[in-house]
Amino acid sequence: MTQPPPTPLPNAGPASSDEPGRRHGRLLLVPVPLDFGCDEQVPIAQVLPGATLEAAASLQHWICESAKSLRAVLKRVDAIHPLAAPIQQQVITELPREVHKKGDAGTGFDARPLLQAALAGHDVGLASEAGMPAVADPGASVARAAHAMGLEVIPLVGPSSLLLALAASGLGGQNFAFVGYLPQDAAARTQRIRALESLALREGQAQLFIETPYRNMALFQALLQALQPETRLSVSSGLTLASGRTRSMPVRAWRQRAAEGVGDAPAVFAIGR
Amino acid sequence: MTQPPPTPLPNAGPASSDEPGRRHGRLLLVPVPLDFGCDEQVPIAQVLPGATLEAAASLQHWICESAKSLRAVLKRVDAIHPLAAPIQQQVITELPREVHKKGDAGTGFDARPLLQAALAGHDVGLASEAGMPAVADPGASVARAAHAMGLEVIPLVGPSSLLLALAASGLGGQNFAFVGYLPQDAAARTQRIRALESLALREGQAQLFIETPYRNMALFQALLQALQPETRLSVSSGLTLASGRTRSMPVRAWRQRAAEGVGDAPAVFAIGR
Numbered sequence: 097m098t099q100p101p102p103t104p105l106p107n108a109g110p111a112s113s114d115e116p117g118r119r120h121g122r123l124l125l126v127p128v129p130l131d132f133g134c135d136e137q138v139p140i141a142q143v144l145p146g147a148t149l150e151a152a153a154s155l156q157h158w159i160c161e162s163a164k165s166l167r168a169v170l171k172r173v174d175a176i177h178p179l180a181a182p183i184q185q186q187v188i189t190e191l192p193r194e195v196h197k198k199g200d201a202g203t204g205f206d207a208r209p210l211l212q213a214a215l216a217g218h219d220v221g222l223a224s225e226a227g228m229p230a231v232a233d234p235g236a237s238v239a240r241a242a243h244a245m246g247l248e249v250i251p252l253v254g255p256s257s258l259l260l261a262l263a264a265s266g267l268g269g270q271n272f273a274f275v276g277y278l279p280q281d282a283a284a285r286t287q288r289i290r291a292l293e294s295l296a297l298r299e300g301q302a303q304l305f306i307e308t309p310y311r312n313m314a315l316f317q318a319l320l321q322a323l324q325p326e327t328r329l330s331v332s333s334g335l336t337l338a339s340g341r342t343r344s345m346p347v348r349a350w351r352q353r354a355a356e357g358v359g360d361a362p363a364v365f366a367i368g369r
Numbered sequence: 370m371t372q373p374p375p376t377p378l379p380n381a382g383p384a385s386s387d388e389p390g391r392r393h394g395r396l397l398l399v400p401v402p403l404d405f406g407c408d409e410q411v412p413i414a415q416v417l418p419g420a421t422l423e424a425a426a427s428l429q430h431w432i433c434e435s436a437k438s439l440r441a442v443l444k445r446v447d448a449i450h451p452l453a454a455p456i457q458q459q460v461i462t463e464l465p466r467e468v469h470k471k472g473d474a475g476t477g478f479d480a481r482p483l484l485q486a487a488l489a490g491h492d493v494g495l496a497s498e499a500g501m502p503a504v505a506d507p508g509a510s511v512a513r514a515a516h517a518m519g520l521e522v523i524p525l526v527g528p529s530s531l532l533l534a535l536a537a538s539g540l541g542g543q544n545f546a547f548v549g550y551l552p553q554d555a556a557a558r559t560q561r562i563r564a565l566e567s568l569a570l571r572e573g574q575a576q577l578f579i580e581t582p583y584r585n586m587a588l589f590q591a592l593l594q595a596l597q598p599e600t601r602l603s604v605s606s607g608l609t610l611a612s613g614r615t616r617s618m619p620v621r622a623w624r625q626r627a628a629e630g631v632g633d634a635p636a637v638f639a640i641g642r
Contacts, residue, residue, distance in 0.1 A: 147415035231542030240539030266513030269504035273546035
């Protein structure tokens with residue numbers, strides 16, 4: 097039996113150099129380990145499954161937060177699954193700094209020019225410094241541009257600190273929200289904490305948020321002061337690391353153990369009823 | 370140099386049979402592939418990383434949605450990473466049916482009796498039929514009970530359709546909510562869709578929800594009717610499968626392609642601005 101010729105995708109552009117029959121390249125969302133900036137490093141195959149390692153090893157075009165961090169990850173991938181092209185030959189484009197700072201929304205950033213390689217038939221990878229790109233991290237503008245260009249967007253499986261923290265919290269994953277960072281100003285932060293608590297208690301919607309690790313302790317103390325004693329607070333730190341830990345209990349119980357603190361590993365905070 | 374003796378954990382109970390120094394067993398949240406009920410099956414090592422496969426293979430005590438589905442997954446794990454104990458000897462407890470139906474919140478379900486094996490020193494696995502347990506699926510009550518009993522709760526890396534859908538949508542993962550299922554009654558559903566749209570547009574918070582696959586098309590049509598033309602709608606179906614696809618565009622553009630439909634594979638819907 098002869099194989100039928102592959103069917104071209106809709107929105108087909110110039111012929112692909114990678115694979116006959118597929119014209120445009122795809123945007124692959126490539127998660128990376130959560131140990132960025134941590135003392136402890138996780139063996140990469142422990143947290144990235146086969147399809148993700150294979151995809152990362154196959155790519156030659158990347159969009160990322162930091163080229164340096166991406167090269168370090170690719171070195172770890174290469175040790176498990178040899179890269180198709182040496183790191184020095186990879187075409188790596190960093191997202192502009194303004195997109196890092198403010199997130200993609202509201203900057204009006206147009207990522208389409210970054211995806212020219214996909215129009216020429218190459219798959220392009222999108223990666224952040226830790227976890228899933230475009231979730232609690234820049235990259236959504238790139239996915240959006242890919243859709244606008246008619247490119248296929250394929251999210252690959254890997255660690256997401258938010259999802260791991262939510263599951264471990266016991267707060268109920270049938271209804272939850274992630275709201276990013278809270279304000280830094282103490283008064284505004286307390287006001288925001290109370291508003292989120294009120295939403296969590298009223299709607300039964302767990303509220304998740306994050307903080308820059310060196311401010312974990314300040315946020316933790318603000319939470320213990322502002323929240324009601326029966327509100328449940330979960331703190332997950334160092335997820336996927338051997339030292340990782342999730343503690344989830346009512347604020348009342350946390351207050352008795354406040355001296356333990358929350359450390360300065362990357363953490364996810366969640367409140368609920 | 371001699372190794373120092375391992376430090377016992379706080380809340381230590383009876384001596385563990387698994388590992389010297391650790392007294393209580395832990396609750397491991399074990400994600401499984403997303404292909405449950407699908408015609409297509411994904412090779413399990415493509416979507417579950419090493420640490421998850423190892424943990425799944427090591428366990429002998431489980432809490433799950435369906436013992437039958439869990440045994441099918443364990444058979445797939447066994448082919449990659451031989452199980453420590455044969456499937457017939459695994460102690461598998463199903464969550465009560467009322468917890469499946471209503472979710473864990475509001476049932477007042479006390480899962481502590483299910484975790485007795487952990488008090489006796491055995492690690493216990495928690496798994497749902499697809500994806501991450503306790504996220505958009507029952508299991509939160511088990512994590513909560515584990516915290517109440519002073520057990521360590523360890524979430525393992527694997528596929529979560531919500532996170533994959535969010536990343537692929539391009540809707541911005543800095544602020545999002547997952548709200549579960551929408552009402553089935555047509556009028557109530559339209560009202561809920563409009564309320565979620567208003568929240569998404571006003572707060573810039575992407576809103577994600579799911580539907581039982583055979584009702585995908587009814588929900589899709591309700592969305593096209595109720596939403597404003599410039600609101601962005603993303604539909605991800607068959608995530609992690611070869612046939613998987615995410616389409617994300619303004620409702621205006623969807624209306625021109627409504628005839629394509631959304632199929633009856635498990636899908637995640639997201640709206641945003």
